[in-house]
Amino acid sequence: MSLQRGRAFADDDETQIDRSIFSDPVLYRQEIGRVFARSWLFLAHESQFHKPGDFHSTYMGTDPVIVVRQKDGSYKVLLNSCRHRGMRVCRYDSGNAKAFTCSYHGWAYATDGSLLSVPDETAAYGEGLDHSAWGLATAPRVETYKGLIFATWDPEIPPLVEYLGDFTYYLDVLVDPDEEGCSVATGVHRWRMQGNWKLAAEQFAGDMYHAASTHLSAFIAEAPHSKGIRPPERGFQAGVDGGHGLGGYAAYPYWQSQGFSPEVEDWMGAFWERAAQRLGRARTTDAVFIHGTCFPNLSLLFNRWHLRVWHPKGPDSMEVHSWSLLPNSAPPAVRRALLLDYQRHFSASGTWEQDDSEQWNYSTNSNDGFITAKLPLHYGMGAGRGPNKGFPEFPGTVDTVYSEINQRGFYRRWSELMAVPHPAEPTTGEAPVTGSAKAVIA
Ligand code: FES
Numbered sequence: 104m105s106l107q108r109g110r111a112f113a114d115d116d117e118t119q120i121d122r123s124i125f126s127d128p129v130l131y132r133q134e135i136g137r138v139f140a141r142s143w144l145f146l147a148h149e150s151q152f153h154k155p156g157d158f159h160s161t162y163m164g165t166d167p168v169i170v171v172r173q174k175d176g177s178y179k180v181l182l183n184s185c186r187h188r189g190m191r192v193c194r195y196d197s198g199n200a201k202a203f204t205c206s207y208h209g210w211a212y213a214t215d216g217s218l219l220s221v222p223d224e225t226a227a228y229g230e231g232l233d234h235s236a237w238g239l240a241t242a243p244r245v246e247t248y249k250g251l252i253f254a255t256w257d258p259e260i261p262p263l264v265e266y267l268g269d270f271t272y273y274l275d276v277l278v279d280p281d282e283e284g285c286s287v288a289t290g291v292h293r294w295r296m297q298g299n300w301k302l303a304a305e306q307f308a309g310d311m312y313h314a315a316s317t318h319l320s321a322f323i324a325e326a327p328h329s330k331g332i333r334p335p336e337r338g339f340q341a342g343v344d345g346g347h348g349l350g351g352y353a354a355y356p357y358w359q360s361q362g363f364s365p366e367v368e369d370w371m372g373a374f375w376e377r378a379a380q381r382l383g384r385a386r387t388t389d390a391v392f393i394h395g396t397c398f399p400n401l402s403l404l405f406n407r408w409h410l411r412v413w414h415p416k417g418p419d420s421m422e423v424h425s426w427s428l429l430p431n432s433a434p435p436a437v438r439r440a441l442l443l444d445y446q447r448h449f450s451a452s453g454t455w456e457q458d459d460s461e462q463w464n465y466s467t468n469s470n471d472g473f474i475t476a477k478l479p480l481h482y483g484m485g486a487g488r489g490p491n492k493g494f495p496e497f498p499g500t501v502d503t504v505y506s507e508i509n510q511r512g513f514y515r516r517w518s519e520l521m522a523v524p525h526p527a528e529p530t531t532g533e534a535p536v537t538g539s540a541k542a543v544i545a
């Protein structure tokens with residue numbers, strides 16, 4: 104077995120994974136630059152913004168950022184770190200601001216990041232402070248896809264729609280199902296959990312195998328209102344270029360097994376018929392999408408109307424930001440039912456959420472042992488199997504439910520990015536990334 108630093112796979116067939124990618128602090132620092140600073144990162148949904156100065160705080164990799172709506176309706180993404188001593192200039196999750204004034208010494212920045220004023224400037228600096236050189240750093244590229252706001256630190260990256268590629272065929276089912284669009288319900292849930300972020304992202308990309316075991320107690324608890332409706336035998340995992348992946352089943356009326364009222368069930372049936380008119384039947388009424396991940400850290404639960412981001416907080420920790428994204432065409436009673444359904448299952452205290460997070464926590468912990476770290480992990484499910492011909496219209500590579508094709512695609516993309524040092528990294532040794540930020544934000 105050859106453990107090659109920076110490459111996820113421990114074998115030439117790419118069916119085994121080197122466990123150090125879940126625990127090694129040097130690899131962790133490298134992936135913040137090589138993976139996160141070179142990818143399009145999802146930050147917020149446009150429905151969270153209504154007027155100039157509306158903002159939303161989040162992260163790009165480990166960097167705190169503020170997404171701010173500008174007067175012309177565009178968005179700027181500001182690095183949330185004062186140029187004086189680094190204090191966060193905004194300590195709120197969201198709101199509206201005319202300026203961002205640092206609480207430490209009072210430097211104030213406009214909503215486009217430019218330095219507006221400095222207290223006692225003449226006494227402190229004379230004429231020596233060039234405002235144009237000391238504004239907040241801004242992400243060089245910000246683009247949207249059907250309401251989803253993404254940004255990147257990489258000025259050379261392909262346009263967002265190209266980066267998403269064939270994943271848009273699947274993503275549209277969540278974000279563009281009918282002519283009325285969708286919007287974020289209430290706010291954004293944020294919580295921290297133990298575990299390496301990749302275990303969460305890869306599970307959402309391609310793991311339906313875990314459900315029967317991990318969520319058994321939840322299945323049993325929900326049995327009274329499931330009416331015996333189970334997913335069909337036939338399903339799929341679909342992976343597309345760029346490390347993105349998702350999975351689902353052949354069509355079945357999943358909304359009739361959630362304990363919804365007849366009003367909600369009727370609305371759902373009609374909704375999917377409308378979606379079929381807009382998007383075609385193959386991805387609406389002939390299939391049910393369940394889970395997915397847009398590389399690197401945006402994950403989706405299609406059947407729970409849900410988006411989430413896994414923000415890395417060290418090799419063994421992550422911060423989850425979680426949105427309930429509901430169709431605007433849904434009447435209030437339906438929106439409330441869908442919101443409660445999401446919260447019951449996948450909020451911080453949701454039953455399924457707790458099931459999953461327990462697995463990521465203990466897997467991360469045990470992968471970091473002295474002996475366990477030497478043993479590769481099995482990622483070979485479905486390797487060498489022919490394509491699943493049951494979903495002929497689906498783009499990408501399609502396999503059955505019992506496949507780790509998407510996890511392998513995720514780590515293939517991760518390895519490609521990790522193979523090339525980021526220009527802001529130190530040029531020698533394996534010290535943490537502390538190089539000049541100029542290469543990142545230029
Ligand atoms: S750290 Fe912001 S003004 Fe000093």
Ligand SMILES: [Fe+2]
Nearest residue numbers: 314317455459
């Ligand atoms: Fe799960």
